[in-house]
Amino acid sequence: xxxxxxxxxxxxxxxxxxxxxxxxxxxxxxxxxxxxxxxxxxxxxxxxxxxxxxxxxxxxxxxxxxxxxxxxxxxxxxxxxxxxxxxxxxxxxxxxxxxxxxxxxxxxxxxxxxxxxxxxxxxxxxxxxxxxxxxxxxxxxxxxxxxxxxxxxxxxxxxxxxxxxxxxxxxxxxxxxxxxxxxxxxxxxxxxxxxxxxxxxxxxxxxxxxxxxxxxxxxxxxxxxxxxxxxxxxxxxxxxxxxxxxxxxxxxxxxxxxxxxxxxxxxxxxxxxxxxxxxxxxxxxxxxxxxxxxxxxxxxxxxxxxxxxxxxxxxxxxxxxxxxxxxxxxxxxxxxxxxxxxxxxxxxxxxxxxxxxxxxxxxxxxxxxxxxxxxxxxxxxxxxxxxxxxxxxxxxxxxxxxxxxxxxxxxxxxxxxxxxxxxxxxxxxxxxxxxxxxxxxxxxxxxxxxxxxxxxxxxxxxxxxxxxxxxxxxxxxxxxxxxxxxxxxxxxxxxxxxxxxxxxxxxxxxxxxxxxxxxxxxxxxxxxxxxxxxxxxxxxxxxxxxxxxxxxxxxxxxxxxxxxxxxxxxxxxxxxxxxxxxxxxxxxxxxxxxxxxxxxxxxxxxxxxxxxxxxxxxxxxxxxxxxxxxxxxxxxxxxxxxxxxxxxxxxxxxxxxxxxxxxxxxxxxxxxxxxxxxxxxxxxxxxxxxxxxxxxxxxxxxxxxxxxxxxxxxxxxxxxxxxxxxxxxxxxxxxxxxxxxxxxxxxxxxxxxxxxxxxxxxxxxxxxxxxxxxxxxxxxxxxxxxxxxxxxxxxxxxxxxxxxxxxxxxxxxxxxxxxxxxxxxxxxxxxxxxxxxxxxxxxxxxxxxxxxx
Ligand SMILES: *Cc1c(COP(=O)(O)O)cnc(C)c1O
Numbered sequence: 001x002x003x004x005x006x007x008x009x010x011x012x013x014x015x016x017x018x019x020x021x022x023x024x025x026x027x028x029x030x031x032x033x034x035x036x037x038x039x040x041x042x043x044x045x046x047x048x049x050x051x052x053x054x055x056x057x058x059x060x061x062x063x064x065x066x067x068x069x070x071x072x073x074x075x076x077x078x079x080x081x082x083x084x085x086x087x088x089x090x091x092x093x094x095x096x097x098x099x100x101x102x103x104x105x106x107x108x109x110x111x112x113x114x115x116x117x118x119x120x121x122x123x124x125x126x127x128x129x130x131x132x133x134x135x136x137x138x139x140x141x142x143x144x145x146x147x148x149x150x151x152x153x154x155x156x157x158x159x160x161x162x163x164x165x166x167x168x169x170x171x172x173x174x175x176x177x178x179x180x181x182x183x184x185x186x187x188x189x190x191x192x193x194x195x196x197x198x199x200x201x202x203x204x205x206x207x208x209x210x211x212x213x214x215x216x217x218x219x220x221x222x223x224x225x226x227x228x229x230x231x232x233x234x235x236x237x238x239x240x241x242x243x244x245x246x247x248x249x250x251x252x253x254x255x256x257x258x259x260x261x262x263x264x265x266x267x268x269x270x271x272x273x274x275x276x277x278x279x280x281x282x283x284x285x286x287x288x289x290x291x292x293x294x295x296x297x298x299x300x301x302x303x304x305x306x307x308x309x310x311x312x313x314x315x316x317x318x319x320x321x322x323x324x325x326x327x328x329x330x331x332x333x334x335x336x337x338x339x340x341x342x343x344x345x346x347x348x349x350x351x352x353x354x355x356x357x358x359x360x361x362x363x364x365x366x367x368x369x370x371x372x373x374x375x376x377x378x379x380x381x382x383x384x385x386x387x388x389x390x391x392x393x394x395x396x397x398x399x400x401x402x403x404x405x406x407x408x409x410x411x412x413x414x415x416x417x418x419x420x421x422x423x424x425x426x427x428x429x430x431x432x433x434x435x436x437x438x439x440x441x442x443x444x445x446x447x448x449x450x451x452x453x454x455x456x457x458x459x460x461x462x463x464x465x466x467x468x469x470x471x472x473x474x475x476x477x478x479x480x481x482x483x484x485x486x487x488x489x490x491x492x493x494x495x496x497x498x499x500x501x502x503x504x505x506x507x508x509x510x511x512x513x514x515x516x517x518x519x520x521x522x523x524x525x526x527x528x529x530x531x532x533x534x535x536x537x538x539x540x541x542x543x544x545x546x547x548x549x550x551x552x553x554x555x556x557x558x559x560x561x562x563x564x565x566x567x568x569x570x571x572x573x574x575x576x577x578x579x580x581x582x583x584x585x586x587x588x589x590x591x592x593x594x595x596x597x598x599x600x601x602x603x604x605x606x607x608x609x610x611x612x613x614x615x616x617x618x619x620x621x622x623x624x625x626x627x628x629x630x631x632x633x634x635x636x637x638x639x640x641x642x643x644x645x646x647x648x649x650x651x652x653x654x655x656x657x658x659x660x661x662x663x664x665x666x667x668x669x670x671x672x673x674x675x676x677x678x679x680x681x682x683x684x685x686x687x688x689x690x691x692x693x694x695x696x697x698x699x700x701x702x703x704x705x706x707x708x709x710x711x712x713x714x715x716x717x718x719x720x721x722x723x724x725x726x727x728x729x730x731x732x733x734x735x736x737x738x739x740x741x742x743x744x745x746x747x748x749x750x751x752x753x754x755x756x757x758x759x760x761x762x763x764x765x766x767x768x769x770x771x772x773x774x775x776x777x778x779x780x781x782x783x784x785x786x787x788x789x790x791x792x793x794x795x796x797x798x799x800x801x802x803x804x805x806x807x808x809x810x811x812x813x814x815x816x817x818x819x820x821x822x823x824x825x826x827x828x829x830x831x832x833x834x835x836x837x838x839x840x841x842x843x844x845x846x847x848x849x850x851x852x853x
Contacts, residue, residue, distance in 0.1 A: 011058055014070040019083035024054035025184045026086060026216040030121035031140055031422040033430065038082050042069065052566065053123035055184045090219050094146030099696065107696065108704035109276035112266045113138060114152045114288035116258060117160075117243055118224075120217055122566040124183055125159035126224070128243050128529075129494040130591055131322055133565065134386075135284050136217075137420035137591075141688035143218030144422075147696060150269065150278065151222035152262040152288070154254065155180065155213055158242040163529045163562045167468045169545030171530055171538045171561075175242060180226065185213040188223065188265075191272060198225065198264040200256060203345045208236045210257060212265045221275075223265045225257055252332050252340060255372065259290030260346055263298075279704040282318040282695070283380065286330060286372030290347075292317060292379030293355055297347050304712050306354055307719035310379070311827070315715075316707030318699045319380035321373055321412070322588050324393040325498065330372040331361070337370045377401060377412075381706060381829045382699050384413040386589040389612045393585050404837040411830035415698065416610055417589040418691030421683075424595040426573035434600070434679050439672050440665055446576070446600060446675065451484035453574025457525055458482070460560045460567070467561075481555050482523050487657045489604070490575035490596065492527035492563050495537040498586040501528060502540045504579075505547055506642035514646065515556040520654040523556045524579075525571060527563035568592070573599040577620070577653060580605035581645060583637075584625045585612075594686035600675040604653060606641070614685055618677035621648050706829060718827045721765070722834055725823045731759030732766070734819050734840040735800055744815070749806040754789060754819050756838075757800050763791040767824040767831070768803040775816035786831075789819070 013020055020042065029035040039054040040047045043061045050057035069075050100107040117132030118124075120139070127133060135151070142149040158175035166172055188196040188211075200208040209231045215222040227239040238245075239253045263281075270277050281291055292313050299309035323329060334356050339345070342352045359375035360368050377383055377398060385391035391414025399407035422430070432445055462478045482488070495501050504511055504524070514522050526544055530537030541559070548557045560567060572578070578596035580587070580603070590609040597603060603620035605611045615622050626640040656674075660666045684690070710718070733756065740751035752770055768791075773784035789803035796802075807817060821838040822831050 011061065011066070013058070014066055016070045016076055017066060017079070019079055020054075020058060023079075023082055023086060024058055025186065026090075026218065027120050027124070027184060028086060028089065028143070028216075028218040029054060030123070031420065033427045035082050035086070038078055041075070041078075051123065053121075055123070056182060059182065094144070095693075096146035096148070096696070103701065106701065106705060108148070108279040108700050110148045110150060110270075110278045111280045111282055111700050112150050112152055112263075112278035113142075113282045113284065114258060114262055114291060115284035116153065116254070116287040118151060118153050118222060119565055120215070120222075122564055124215065125178070125564070126153065126156055126243070127565075128160040130589075131285060134417055134591060137418070137423065137688040138284070138692065139217045139220045139222060140420045140423060141418070141692040143220045144420075145689060145692055145696075146219065147692060147700075148276065149220045150266055150275070151215075151217065151220060152258070152266060153222065153224050154240045154258055155185070155224035155226040156240050156243050156245075157226075157228055160243045161529070161532060164467050165464060165541075165545060165559075165561050169542040169549065169559075171541050173532050180213060185215055185224070188212040188214050188269060188272065196265075196268050196272065197229070197231075198261045198268065200261055201344065201346050201348075202236070202253075203339055203342070205344065206233065206236065208232065208239060208253065208257060208261075210240070210261055210265075212268065214269075221269065223262070223269055225261050225265055227257065248332075249336060249340075251330065252336060255287050255330065256290055256340065256346060259288045259292075260294040262288060263291045263294045278316075279707050280316050280318060280700050282320070282700070283376050284320055285322045286319070286376040289359070289372045289375035289379065292375065293341075293347050293350060293358065296350060299712075300349060302712075304715065305719070306350060307723070308712065308715035310358075311718045311722075312707070312710045312712070312715040313379055314381040315710040315827075315829075316703055317380035317382070318695075318703055319373075319376035319383040320415075321376070321383065321385055321394050321398075324385075324390055324397060324586055324588055326397065332370045332372075334360070334368055334370050373398070374401065381833070382413070382703055383411065384415050384699065386414070387416045387609045387613055388414050389585055389609065390414065390588040393588075402832040402835045404835070404839070405832045409832050411832050413698070415691055415694045416613060417591050417594070418686055418688040419591050419594045419598065420688040421598055424569065424572060425598045426569070429573065429599050434676070439667050439669070442600075442672060442675065443667050447484060449573045449599065450488055450576065451574075453488065453525070453570050454482040454484045456567075456570050456574075457558055457560065461558055464561050477551075477554070481558060482525075483521075483555075486556075487520070487522045487577065487654060488575045489522055489524045489577045489579050490526075490571050490601070491524065491579045492560075492568065492571055493580075493592060495528045495530040495540055496534070497536060497540075498583045499528075500581050500583065500638070501526070501537075502543050503581045503638060503642050503645065505543060506638060507646065508547065510646045512553055514649055514654070515553050517654070520658045521556065522649065522654060525558055525560065525575065527560040527567060527571070529563055568595070572596040572601060575601045576657065577602050577604045580608075580611070581623055581641065582606055582608050583634075584608040584627050597678050597682045597686055600679050602671075602674055602678060604645075604648065610686070614682060616677070616682070618674055619682045620674070620678070621652060623648060702829070706827070709827060714827060718825060721825050722823075725761065725765065725834065725836060728759035728761050729836050729838070731757060732761065732821055732838045733757045734768075734821060734838055737819050737840060744809050746809055746812050749808050750817075751804065751806045752789065752817070752819070753792075753802060753804045755796075755800045755802055756821055758821075763801050763803075765824065767822045768819065769822060769831075770805060770807055770817050770819050772807050772815065772817040774811065775814050779816060781816055781818065 115135035117127045118135045119127030119133035120136040139151045161173040161175050164172045190196050196212045198210050209229050210225040210227045211229050213224045228237050295313045296309040338352050341347050341355050358378050359370040361371035361374045362368050385394040394412045395410040396407045399410050402410050458478050458481050493499050545559045548559050572595040578593045578601050584606050587608040593603045606623045606625050624644045626637045629637045656671050659668050736755040738753040768789045770787040771784050773781040789805040792802045792804050823834045823836050
């Protein structure tokens, strides 16, 4: 029989054990080994069965056991220490408070961080991959540093799917129901004790209501919206059914709930708790883009017009783009958006056309679409990609939004992602203080981690084969799968085609000979989920599984189903080499290799994402790429890059690992040198702490300052300025450029006088700029330097103004310059911000040339 309804009976803890509740409900246990150990010790035998989830564990402990613990003075003492430590952690001043004092109290009082998914611990399965894990690491680092973030997301009833395999290796998806009462969640309540709610208006009289759950991520509250409430109709109840569920309207409603509902949830949270209101909103990808229009609505109700409100919202918004793949961005038909934001729908007061214009992207076929990344860029004054290379690629990808500017000038910066060390470093590694270890001890530690992985792989593989229908008796061979002394390579990630899960299978014979090499074998652990709608990805998994099923090699290569945070942790720690072979430059950053590095695992990767920035032969190997071939010949490209991978493995990686001299204690000295370099020099760079500090100083602090400066009057002034400049711009031109007579010599200067027309604009409303730099054969400027020219006297009779200045010649060789006019206003953050620029006309360029030799 099946139950028609389920509920959970929460345990009532004896008084002396009450602090256990607080420890279990604050997810800091997930990155604090001492707390985790204490919680485990409540019922060590049930810890695995409770899937290492303290809330679940406490829900299953017997009353007898609780009574025994309540009388156990040793346990109570340890409990007292743990809870005292947590309370100190939650209240003591940390890095942010010191940085704020140094900055004269100028750092933001609160930053709201929006993300469609959060990967904090396997016990809260609300993530699908890198984006969510990054968001989780962002919150944890914020907590550790004392940064006043509030996280905002959705609570998905089925989370992301659990993966298993059919007997013939085809991915199976399961969507277990999540019961919020069994998770570390507490409802946000109004002062009168009723559950807090947010409501959105939907077309034709429907409404979408959601309740608000709170998760304590150390010091950071995370608010999760859940549409499974009685007030909703069946369709609305399903809005938060699963991560990235469906397309079209379902996805749009999820994103409306995240952006609009999320903003309202933050307001509610601040109202009922007295927390400072956010001065900055940060969008982790475009899914939360509707928070911008929602804040425009709020300001509108306070009397601010649309344009001024947009400037105000932009000042306090940060947008992070995560994909260099245009197909990876959410887009909606304009008609669908118009229907939900028109008459009777949400934000109707803004005007449908004004809203559509914020996200409008005209595609190649001329059909306008509503693009969530474009919405993010238009509503955020500050934007970034997630590695230096990805910043570059993003500037090119979105350059069309700032016509007239070179792609490199597009106002999109970069903050390279980082990972949260206490989460991703193996406990043994954290404890070891590796800098104090000798070579033999370090090697032994690495072996221990590898051996733990081997045991975990066997257990998971056995479970998978049982699941695929094998009987226990047929599975004796699993005990011999992997060898704790063989070079272990890990490859685990989602399975979109650009990540090329099966590149290693390109030449099966070569791979097999690497696996079965008599002296220098390798073993490979593979894992990853394909998107449920991606049959191509599932076929790749099946290819890999079938290859790994072969009895001749199945002891050296395995595919483990259900890649997630729990598996990831032991995988990163136990592997010797982390393999990454995406199609460059489609991996925006990639973070799994960073987590591996924290454990002394070396990277073997295409120079994409973060590895392009920080590659060093002491940290691993670069797989050479054939990006020149690009789109035209994907097959040849794969062949070339796979061949390079085999060669590297055969000629460099394995010889290095197996190079053990007797007179060196049987240790691979060069390998250990690389492990140390990775731990000591790469480790500190890949940290989420470093990333968060960069966001605070480079983005949050300036955004908060801009937002404070953008009073309603200032925003009104800027809106009026932008309006006038746009109107006058057709009459703005560079009319004449007159170089000085001096001959250019190194260390000297060239003087420049420029005559410009400004329409009715004042010289102070623009910047006239000389752009100088190296030039190549077709006169394209590179490494440009920008020199502001100064106005001289008044306008001439024709209404033209003269500007002048001097260019320094620091470099020998071909050198060029051009002149341009840009809008200039103290509240603009970037010279390309208005997308307006006037360059010398063709004729002028011809007459004067831009080349000096
Ligand atoms: C880190 C991590 C990812 C992201 O890894 P990439 O290298 O960015 O592909 C995905 N899933 C899990 C479980 C992770 O821990």
